[in-house]
Amino acid sequence: MTVAVRNLRQTVNIRASPRAVYEALVNAREHARFTGAPARLVARVGGRFSHYGKDLEGVVIRLERNRRITLAWRSSDWPKGHHSIADFVIEKVRGGSRLVFSQFGIPSAKFRDIAEGWKDFYWTPLKSYLEST
Numbered sequence: 001m002t003v004a005v006r007n008l009r010q011t012v013n014i015r016a017s018p019r020a021v022y023e024a025l026v027n028a029r030e031h032a033r034f035t036g037a038p039a040r041l042v043a044r045v046g047g048r049f050s051h052y053g054k055d056l057e058g059v060v061i062r063l064e065r066n067r068r069i070t071l072a073w074r075s076s077d078w079p080k081g082h083h084s085i086a087d088f089v090i091e092k093v094r095g096g097s098r099l100v101f102s103q104f105g106i107p108s109a110k111f112r113d114i115a116e117g118w119k120d121f122y123w124t125p126l127k128s129y130l131e132s133t
Contacts, residue, residue, distance in 0.1 A: 003082050004108040008101075008115055012123045015096040016130035018066045022090055024126060025069055034129035035121065052121075058083055066090065075114070078107055099123075 014021055024030045031039035031051065041049035043063060050057040055076050062070035073086040084105035091098045106114050 003079050005084075005105045006108050006111045008103040008106055008111070008118070010101045010115070010118055010123070012099045012101070012127065013093065013096065014099060014127050014130055018090045018092050018097045020130050021097045021099060021126075022066045022069070024130060025088060026063065034125050036125070058086075061085070073103070075110065078110065082107065 024034055026041060026043045028039045028041045028049075031041065035051070037052045039049075039051045041047065041051075041060070043060065045060055045063060047060040048057070049060065049071065056073065057076070058071050058073040060069075061072055062068060067090055069088040069090075071086045072083040074083045082105075084103050087102045087104075089100040089102075091100065101118065103114070103118075
């Protein structure tokens with residue numbers, strides 16, 4: 001089964017160190033704090049993760065401490081067996097960090113929801129969480 005796909009790129013600046021941004025994304029306890037939802041992540045290549053219960057799940061492909069996270073990522077409502085690649089690149093900038101996020105292989109029918117979901121369920125609460133501490 002062929003799935004029509006689109007790619008996404010979003011950038012967010014956060015007034016927090018690259019280490020704080022990285023930890024919030026890979027540490028399940030921190031992730032649950034900023035999202036307010038259950039999270040599990042084994043922070044090693046090949047480690048499995050599930051966020052928002054089991055609505056989002058996949059496998060860790062690459063970890064570069066405080067710099068990069070790459071995941072094979074899927075939503076529970078996607079076609080069976082279809083994963084995208086979610087790549088989080090964290091750069092130190094004046095005043096904090098820049099997170100450059102790319103996601104490759106999003107099913108076209110889900111693209112708008114996914115693009116808005118990253119803003120609403122990740123970037124806004126992540127910024128709020130890290131910038132208030």
